[in-house]
Amino acid sequence: MKDELSQIVTHFTAAMKGMALYPPGHQAIVKPIEKCIDLLKPILFQKEQILLGIVNKVLVFDGVPFQRTNPAIDELIDRLEGRKVEGVILRKGTKAGEIGKLLELLFYDPDELQRKGGAEEFLRGMNVKHIEIRKLMDADVYEKARKVYSDARAEVISIMKESRMGKVPKADRAIRLVQEMSEIFSRERSALLGLTMIKDYDEYTFNHCVNVGILSLALGSALKLKPNAQVAVGLAGFLHDIGKTVTPRDIITKPGLLTEEEWDIMKLHPVEGWRIIRLMEGVSDFTATSVYQHHCKFNLQGYPTLSDGDKVNPGAHIVAIADCYDSMTTLRPYQKRFDPKEALEIMARRAGTDFDPAILNVFVRMLGLYPIGSLVRLDTNEIALVTRLNPQDPNLPTVKILYDPDGNRLPTPVEVSLSEKDPGSNRPKRMIASSVDSLTQGLIEVEGFFK
Numbered sequence: 001m002k003d004e005l006s007q008i009v010t011h012f013t014a015a016m017k018g019m020a021l022y023p024p025g026h027q028a029i030v031k032p033i034e035k036c037i038d039l040l041k042p043i044l045f046q047k048e049q050i051l052l053g054i055v056n057k058v059l060v061f062d063g064v065p066f067q068r069t070n071p072a073i074d075e076l077i078d079r080l081e082g083r084k085v086e087g088v089i090l091r092k093g094t095k096a097g098e099i100g101k102l103l104e105l106l107f108y109d110p111d112e113l114q115r116k117g118g119a120e121e122f123l124r125g126m127n128v129k130h131i132e133i134r135k136l137m138d139a140d141v142y143e144k145a146r147k148v149y150s151d152a153r154a155e156v157i158s159i160m161k162e163s164r165m166g167k168v169p170k171a172d173r174a175i176r177l178v179q180e181m182s183e184i185f186s187r188e189r190s191a192l193l194g195l196t197m198i199k200d201y202d203e204y205t206f207n208h209c210v211n212v213g214i215l216s217l218a219l220g221s222a223l224k225l226k227p228n229a230q231v232a233v234g235l236a237g238f239l240h241d242i243g244k245t246v247t248p249r250d251i252i253t254k255p256g257l258l259t260e261e262e263w264d265i266m267k268l269h270p271v272e273g274w275r276i277i278r279l280m281e282g283v284s285d286f287t288a289t290s291v292y293q294h295h296c297k298f299n300l301q302g303y304p305t306l307s308d309g310d311k312v313n314p315g316a317h318i319v320a321i322a323d324c325y326d327s328m329t330t331l332r333p334y335q336k337r338f339d340p341k342e343a344l345e346i347m348a349r350r351a352g353t354d355f356d357p358a359i360l361n362v363f364v365r366m367l368g369l370y371p372i373g374s375l376v377r378l379d380t381n382e383i384a385l386v387t388r389l390n391p392q393d394p395n396l397p398t399v400k401i402l403y404d405p406d407g408n409r410l411p412t413p414v415e416v417s418l419s420e421k422d423p424g425s426n427r428p429k430r431m432i433a434s435s436v437d438s439l440t441q442g443l444i445e446v447e448g449f450f451k
Contacts, residue, residue, distance in 0.1 A: 004039050005061045009052075011035040012099075013072035016079075019103045033099045044092040051392070053087030053134065054080060063421040079106040085119050087134035089392060094130040101126040134392070145184050145191035149198070149210060152177045156209045156238060163245040163276055171235070171280040178234040181214060185221055190372060190388040190398075193218060197373040197450045199330045199337075205241060205252075208326055213238035215322035216315075222366040223318070223359065233315040235283065236290035240319050243273030243291075267303040270295050290315030294323060298356050317356040321347070321363050324354070329373065340371035341435050368394040373450075375436035378418075381405040383436060387450075390419055396428060 011032040018028030043050060043062075050062040059066040059073055066073050080086075083105060105113075105122050113122060119133045155177060159169040184192055196211040216237030220230040244252055247269055251262050258266060274292035277283050293316035296302045300312070324347060331337035338346065344364050351357040367389075370376055374386040382405055388398035396418040403409055422429045 005064050008039045033096050037096045049091045082110045089132040091130045098128045101128050141188045142191050148180045149195045152210045156206045168279045171283045178231045194372045194450045211326040212322045216318050219318050232284050232286045236287045243269035246272050289313045294319040297354050299353050317359045340373045376432045377434050378430045379433045
């Protein structure tokens with residue numbers, strides 16, 4: 001197999017050289033592409049897909065590294081990185097014409113490419129269906145995500161404070177922050193989803209609002225809402241609890257069950273939130289209605305009671321799911337913390353009553369088999385924390401190893417990608433064996449690994 005992969009890389013770089021000298025369609029480009037396809041067909045018939053990518057500045061093709069001893073390899077790496085491409089996934093059915101379009105991408109002006117939506121949009125516009133791009137992340141994307149999270153938390157505090165004082169908060173900064181988050185999502189979804197695992201017990205309300213905003217924005221993106229609708233529903237997530245600023249504080253902070261009278265007061269917060277938001281300049285009716293209805297439930301048995309014939313806004317269904325998930329995965333004085341996977345399983349049992357089944361199904365797929373923040377036991381008997389999703393294989397996310405096979409806590413967690421293969425067997429070095437039991441989950445402060 002290694003020989004075949006080496007030949008494919010050789011023919012591909014030969015076609016790349018031809019592309020630098022001749023127009024598309026020239027035999028110096030066509031012939032090496034045809035040889036690539038001839039070699040790829042039997043491999044893809046057996047494996048369905050293979051990845052050509054960059055790992056630590058080394059070109060890796062289906063797990064086989066190609067050292068930078070060949071100038072053509074150097075040029076290929078430079079061209080991929082220059083166009084923000086970390087990897088290229090070739091799927092069964094890849095055609096010669098699609099390889100040709102991939103080569104055109106590598107010669108496209110990098111700045112112009114980014115202005116037009118990046119490498120993914122380029123190939124999509126060329127009707128390339130069997131080649132997928134894995135984007136190269138800026139080194140500081142996680143730092144930018146942390147900053148925008150911090151800024152959003154500060155803004156939520158400011159908005160809540162103004163509302164509590166009877167003022168009408170301004171929405172322009174909150175809207176800009178949601179737009180920034182949307183841009184980060186387009187580059188690296190895991191960067192912000194990981195931060196939703198930050199749980200500040202002393203300032204639960206503020207972190208919760210930011211987390212629900214992020215999760216709502218992510219779900220809106222997964223549902224392929226239009227960009228302005230994604231921002232509107234993300235903003236609804238941020239503001240979903242603004243009505244609690246007029247709820248008596250002793251009710252908000254009460255650690256035990258509320259009395260019937262207290263519960264009636266608590267149930268007014270979506271209406272109060274809607275009343276406040278309608279006065280905020282620049283906030284859409286879609287956002288306001290999403291806040292008003294986010295506790296109505298899919299079966300309309302929640303609160304407030306809707307008029308006959310009224311339907312729940314799709315944004316409200318999104319916020320309801322995000323709100324419940326973040327609440328369930330947070331330790332509270334009156335509630336245990338559920339593991340993300342366990343929370344999704346419980347929510348799934350409430351589909352059709354509390355939650356819209358179709359939207360919840362997209363949410364579950366978005367978070368993956370092992371959502372960020374899940375504690376898992378690997379087949380090596382190590383215990384690890386899921387920190388980054390793998391869109392190509394949900395079974396092989398990136399994790400931080402916290403405990404060695406003998407159960408000893410590591411002084412410094414080791415982050416590894418479970419897609420990393422054992423050169424000897426071409427199988428992943430590590431795989432997830434199971435989720436970790438709830439007792440062990442309670443011994444580990446998950447949020448500390450995302451700050």
